[in-house]
Amino acid sequence: MTESIENILKEGYRTWRKNLILGVPFLLSSIVTLLVIFATLLLSILMSIPFFSQMMGNMQEGMPNMLLAFLLLVLLFTITIFLITLINAFFSAGAIGMAQKAIKTGKTTLSEMIYYGKKKFLSLFFAYIIIFLITILGFLFFIPAVIAFLLKVINVGISLLVFGFATWMLYHLALNIILILVSYAIVVGDLGAIEGIKEGYRLVMKNKLSVVFLFFVTQALLWGCGLVISVITSLMNVIPLLGIFINLGIWVLYIIFIVVVITPLFMVWWTHLYMDGTGMKPKEIPTELPTTSVQAPEIPTHEPIYV
C-alpha cells in the first residue's frame, strides 16, 4: 500500500467531482429494480384473483389449486430476486468500470457503463450468488441450538442459541469486511467469480488497515448525513400536519441523495483503494518527502580529527 488513506479520500473525491455522471448507473439500477418489483406485485395480484374466487366457492376442492397458486407465487418471487440481482450486477459492473476509466484517464462516459456492464455482469452475478451462499452458511451456527431444542434440553438450547447468535453476528460482520473488494477485483482486475472472491479476500488481508479505515470513513459519512437529516426532520415534525408531508419529501430526497451522490463516491474510493493495492494506478510524482529520518552515518575515529 503506497497511498495513504488521506490521498485516497482526496483524489477519490476529486475524481468523483469531475465525473458526476457516475451517479447514473445507480439511479438506473434503482429505477429498473423498482419497476421489476412493481411488475411482480401486479403479476402476483393478477395471478391470485382466479384462485381466490375459486376458494370462496368450495374449500375442499380449492385446496390443490391453492397449493399450485402458492408454488407459482414462490416461483415468481424467486425469478424476481434473480432478475433484480442480475440488474444490480450489470449496473454495478458498469459503474465500477466507469470509475476505473475515470481514475485512469480523468474522464468517463456512459458507453463505458454499457461496455463493462455487458462484459462483467455474469461473473459479478455468479459472485453475488456464491457470496449469498457463503452468508447463508452462517445459519449453520444455529444448528447446535436446534438439535438441543429437539432433544428437549432447554437450558443448553438457550445457551447454544445465544452463543450461536453472537457467533453469527461476528461471522456476518467479518464477511462484510472481507468480501468488500470482490466486485472490484472482478471488474477492475478482470477476473472470474471465484478468482475475484479469492483475490478480494487476499487484498483485504494484505491491506487490513486501509480497508478498515475506509470502511470506518464510509460509515462515519453515512452516520453524519443521518444525524443532519434527523435534526432537520425532527424540526419539521414540530409543524403539525404539514410537517409529516415535508418529512416525507425530505426522506425521498435523502434516499435519492444517497443513491446518486454518496454511493458513487464510496465506489470511487473503493476502486481507488483496489487499484492502489494492485499497483494499477498511474503513479504520480510524490509531492511529499518520505518521513523516515536518515541519521548521519557515524564514522568511528580512533585518532583526533584535525580540522
Next chain:
Amino acid sequence: MTESIENILKSGFGIWRKNHNIALPFLFNLFASFLLVIIFIASLFLILAIPLTLDVQRITNSSSNIAELMDVGSVLMVVLLFVIFVSLYILVNSFFLAGAVGMARRAIETKRTSLNDMVNSGKRKFLDLFLAQLIISVSIILLFLFLIGIPILIVTKVPVIAMIGSSLIEFGGNLLGLLVTVIAILFIAVPFAIVISDLGAIEGLKRGYRFFMDNKFPVMLLWIFVKYASEFMGYAIFFIAAIAFSLGILSVPIPSDISAISSFALEPLLMSLSLVFIIAVVIAILVSLVISVFVVSPLMTVWWSILYMDRVKSHQRKNDRIY
C-alpha cells in the same frame, strides 16, 4: 512534510506497547471517580435523611409524602452538592489527563516514560486544563438549558398539543447531540495544546480551535478512526457478554416441558435467569472498563499527542522557512 495517519496509528501503537504505564493515570482516575461517586451518594443520604429523622413528629402526624417534606432548602442543597462534586470530578480528571498527556509526550520524545512524568505534568497543568474543561462544560450545560430546557418550559407552561411539545423536545435533543459532537471535534486538541505547548486555559482553547481549523482533514480522520474502533470494541464486549450469558444459562435447570412449569416453580426460575443475565452484564461492564482504561484511553492519548506534535512541528518548520 507530515506524517500520514497510518504512520501515526502504527507508531502510536508501538509506543503504547512499550509503555503500558500510560494506562495508570486513567486507572487512578477511575478509582478516584468511583470514590467521588460513593462520597456524593453518602453525603446526599446525609443531607436528605437528617432533616427527615428530625421531623419524625411531622411524618407520624401527617400522611404527606417525602416530596412535600423536601423543602426548597434541601433541593438547593442537593443542587449545590451536585455542582461541587461535578467540579471535583472535572478537577481530578484534569489532573490525570494532564498527567497522561505529559507521559505520552515523554514517551513519544524519548521512547520511555514513568509515573514521575504524570505527576510533574499533572501538577503543572491541572488548573489550566480544569478551567478549560470547565468553560466547555458550562457552555454545553447552557446549550442544554437553551435547547431542551426551553422546550420543556414551553410544554409545561403554554398549552400546546402534546405532539408538538414532544417534537420540540426531540428536535432540541437532536440538535444538542449534533452540537455537542461538533464541539467535541472542534476542541479535541485543547488538552494537548495546554499540556504539550504549555499554554493557559484561554490560550489553550484558542490554540486547540486553531489546530482543528489548520488540520481539519487529519483531525476528522483520527476522530473517525477512534470513534469506530471503540464501537467495534463494543461489539467484541457484546460477544464476551453473550458467551458469559450462554455459559451461565447452562447452570439454570430449565425443565424440558415449558408448559408444565408450575406457578411456584416459575419464580425461582425467572430469578436465576435474571441473575445470570445480571452477571453477564456486570462482566461486560468490567471488561469494557478494563479495555477502556488499558487500551483505548492510552492509545487515543498517544495518537492525538503524535498528531498534535507532528503538525505543530511542521507548521513551525513552514514558518521558519518563510522567514
